[in-house]
Amino acid sequence: MKTFLRLLLQPPITRQFRHKLHHNFHTLTPGEMVLYWLFIRPFWNKQQRFFFEGTLGLWGQMYRAERQALYETIIRERPRQCFEIGTFTGGGSTFFLSKAFTEIGTGTLVTMENNEHYFTKGKNYYEQKLPEQAAHIKFVFASTPSAFDQFILADKKVDAVFFDGAEDGAETLLQYRYFEPYFKAGSIIMFHDWNTEKTAAIKPVVLGDAHWEQMVLLTPPHSVGFAVFKRRP
Numbered sequence: 001m002k003t004f005l006r007l008l009l010q011p012p013i014t015r016q017f018r019h020k021l022h023h024n025f026h027t028l029t030p031g032e033m034v035l036y037w038l039f040i041r042p043f044w045n046k047q048q049r050f051f052f053e054g055t056l057g058l059w060g061q062m063y064r065a066e067r068q069a070l071y072e073t074i075i076r077e078r079p080r081q082c083f084e085i086g087t088f089t090g091g092g093s094t095f096f097l098s099k100a101f102t103e104i105g106t107g108t109l110v111t112m113e114n115n116e117h118y119f120t121k122g123k124n125y126y127e128q129k130l131p132e133q134a135a136h137i138k139f140v141f142a143s144t145p146s147a148f149d150q151f152i153l154a155d156k157k158v159d160a161v162f163f164d165g166a167e168d169g170a171e172t173l174l175q176y177r178y179f180e181p182y183f184k185a186g187s188i189i190m191f192h193d194w195n196t197e198k199t200a201a202i203k204p205v206v207l208g209d210a211h212w213e214q215m216v217l218l219t220p221p222h223s224v225g226f227a228v229f230k231r232r233p
C-alpha cells in the first residue's frame, strides 16, 4: 500500500531518470517505465535489457553493471555453491546468480533472508514461475550464517559468498568470520555496498589480507560500490 501511494505521488518522470538507466527497471516510475519501453529499450541489445529488467514480475535491487558482474563471476569461476546473505524478494542478485548456475547446468545458490514476507514471496515466485532456476536455489529463512551449517560440503570448503545483508558493518564482519575457516585457494567473495557502512568493518580486513586478489571493482555512477575478490594460495 505504501509503495503504491509513493508511486502515485511521485512525478511521472523524475529528474533521476537518466541515472536510473544505470540502475534497474524496478526503480522506474510507471511513467518512466513507458518511456523506457518506447524510447530506450528498442535501442538496447539483449544483454543490456536482461541485466536492467531481470524478471519483470519480481522486485529486485542492484545496478545492471553489478548484476552482470555477479552473473559473469559465476559463469567464469563455476563454483559448486554460492552462499548469499540478503535475498530480499529475489528479483535482484538471487535472479542473476541462479540464472548463471542454470546456464552452467550445475551448482547451487544457498540464499538467506530474515524477513519472512520477502522470503516467502521470493521462494513462491521461483517455485511457481521459474522452476528451472528454483532447482538451483536453496532458500533459507534465518538471520545468522550458522543456518548455512547444513549446506557446507563434505570437504569443508566454500567456493563463493555474496554479502548483501543489513547496513551494519559489525554484522557483515561477523558473517565473514563465519566463512573464514572454509575459505581455500580459489574461493570467491563478493560485496555489495562496498562504499557504505555495510562493508566499513570488513573492508580493511579484506584489503589487508594479501591472499585476497581484487578481481572486480565497480564505482558510481554504475554502482553504489561492488567488489569481487579471489583467494590466492
Ligand SMILES: C[S@@+](CC[C@H](N)C(=O)[O-])C[C@H]1O[C@@H](n2cnc3c(N)ncnc32)[C@H](O)[C@@H]1O
Pocket (backbone or CB within 6 Å): 059, 060, 061, 062, 085, 086, 087, 088, 089, 090, 091, 092, 093, 094, 112, 113, 114, 115, 118, 142, 143, 144, 164, 165, 166, 171
Ligand atoms: C540490500 S537488501 C538485499 C538486496 C538483494 N541482494 C537484491 O539484489 O535485491 C538486504 C536484505 O538483507 C536482509 N537481511 C538483513 N539482515 C539480514 C540477516 N542478518 N540475515 C538475513 N537477511 C538479512 C534484509 O531483510 C533485506 O531483504
